[in-house]
Amino acid sequence: MNELEQLRRAMRATEGPYHDDLDLTAIMRDGRRLRRRRRFVGAGATALVTVLVAGGVGLGVRWVRPPAPDRPPVGGVVAPTGASPATPPPGPAPTGASPATPPESDPQRRPVGDVVEAGIWYGVDQRVYYVVAIDLPKVPGVRIGLMAGRRTPAGDLTDDIVVNDVRGSDRRPGFHEIGYDDATPSAARPPVPTFGYFVGPVTRIVGTVDGRQVDARLAPWSTDPELVIFWFDPADLAPGVRLDGIVARDRTGRLL
Template sequence: MKSTRNRWLYAGGSAVACAAVIAAGTVAANAGMTARTGGPAVGAGAAPSASAAPVPSTSGAPGRPDPNPPKPEPIGQVIDSGIAAREGTWVFYGVPVAEKALPTVHFGVMAGRRLPGGTLTADVMTNEVTGSDRAPGFHAVQAGMGIEAGQSPTFGYYAGPATRITARANGRTVTAHQARWSEDRSVVVFWFDPATRGISRLAAYDRGGRKLPTGNAGVGVG
């Protein structure tokens, strides 16, 4: 069964609510909204930090924009990708999900940017929509797309002891960048360079080189 939630498109400072069909394991939001971080961006060696309280999504009347759209609060520490965007640097961070239709999904991953002044943006969000958000395997893989901020990276997360994540792209094997999520060290956020297109056939391996469960490895688009 398909379910829906709101996605927020911010253009010229105005918020417009649209129904986004949740399918193929992801829901994406192209947003220009900003949020302040709770700490500096970190990589795989970050120590755990306190989580933010979940912020339930809201919507205005049918056909009308919500005048006070929800602003995502980062859960845990922000992961710096080291990849330059049109303005700022691409980062990833956990955000709360509170949807009655998704009782076993409590978080998603946001791709945003840290701007030169330190502001954190929210550009593309993705979350699991089938089963538990921490079931072993891949979750919420979102293909890169062209947005106002430039070409976003393909990204997602893996639940489990993955130390190496690969995919096929244009007939070759490519290796993802990855970092452990500070809020839950069993969750690995991964991403590919924005120039790498056509990601498919994701695979994860443990420290000993053994292949791990695949999970939901479909790559969502848009």
């Protein structure tokens, strides 16, 4: 039996039950004695723990007093049940940064050669097609594109859609990029009929959609008649509808 157990037995031996006729003065006196004994027991336990710690150093044993139930361990943070640790508010935004500026829109592109009238009207404005200059440093063989625009009665032009090659040469024989309108029609811009250009002695271009054939309208470019601009009337081919196929023929009907 160690000293701590002897103290506890002595304490229990002195704590006898009270009789039915309670003596308040005796109870208070016994309570003061009990508190003094418990303080003594606590001091003795502390001394005993100190001895144990000192004796265990050579054995590699280290005793650590457990934390009180209502106190977190040293160096840790205990969050209340059902709550998460508070998150610090975000710091101020870095200084010196400015919002990104949207890129400016391309300036109005001037036509190269004559403007081709399509005979399609939007109020007083008319659908027109015209060649424009293109600058692709990595593709030196492509210098022109085809623009679908509108022209007012005063002659002012509005660019809508431009198509151009992205590799090779813009003058190679055959069909080049075809322009389809994928935008939703709005008051700001009416739908653009399907269009493109062909290089060669073409006199007829026929598109196929849903098993039917649709003829395109043709107009040679004023700067080079070998480049022929074509477009489909929206009454024959709704803008945005993709062609299943397209062919070009010369004046003899030969397939180009």
